[in-house]
Amino acid sequence: MTDQERFMKEAIRQAKKALKLAEVPIGCVIVCDGKIIARGYNRRNTDKNTLSHAELNAIRKASRVMGDWRLEGCTMYVTLEPCQMCAGALVQSRIDEVVIGCMNPKAGCAGSVLNLLDMPGFNHQVKITKGVLEEECSSMLSAFFKELRVRKNLQKKISPSAASQSDETASGDPSGSSGTAS
Numbered sequence: 511m512t513d514q515e516r517f518m519k520e521a522i523r524q525a526k527k528a529l530k531l532a533e534v535p536i537g538c539v540i541v542c543d544g545k546i547i548a549r550g551y552n553r554r555n556t557d558k559n560t561l562s563h564a565e566l567n568a569i570r571k572a573s574r575v576m577g578d579w580r581l582e583g584c585t586m587y588v589t590l591e592p593c594q595m596c597a598g599a600l601v602q603s604r605i606d607e608v609v610i611g612c613m614n615p616k617a618g619c620a621g622s623v624l625n626l627l628d629m630p631g632f633n634h635q636v637k638i639t640k641g642v643l644e645e646e647c648s649s650m651l652s653a654f655f656k657e658l659r660v661r662k663n664l665q666k667k668i669s670p671s672a673a674s675q676s677d678e679t680a681s682g683d684p685s686g687s688s689g690t691a692s
């Protein structure tokens with residue numbers, strides 16, 4: 511196993527913590543000098559907070575460890591391509607590199623919808639590496655959304671009104687339910 515795969519494995523472990531909370535399984539770690547200095551996972555529904563994406567949770571912790579808002583010399587390993595908010599924060603943090611598990615065609619901002627990490631007009635560009643343990647990262651997400659659909663259909667059969675209330679869970683999906691599932 512390469513170092514990149516080893517760190518992505520740890521990001522996947524974080525994603526599984528999100529899964530335990532019935533959150534969309536997205537996880538990440540931040541590595542500095544070959545050591546993990548921060549971990550994060552998606553807690554958006556749990557925290558009832560738009561800002562509680564895996565990447566932002568990890569950036570907050572890494573800054574505490576580094577004693578600096580600058581994450582120069584650090585690399586983030588994240589299971590899913592970052593959204594516009596997280597990609598923006600990564601540029602702001604001046605992190606060196608982002609290693610991505612699988613891409614997010616409907617919402618990703620490391621090249622899918624747009625590439626905020628590598629805009630020549632900004633004062634910092636982030637190196638991007640894609641496709642590390644891609645299969646494992648994407649199958650974890652597609653399994654989650656498949657189960658969500660099954661559960662929703664079941665709920666619809668039992669109680670049609672309750673099922674419509676749970677629509678929020680699926681529409682709040684950062685990856686777009688069919689995007690990464692395919």
Ligand SMILES: [Zn+2]
Pocket residue numbers: 563564565592593594595596597
């Ligand atoms: Zn995000």
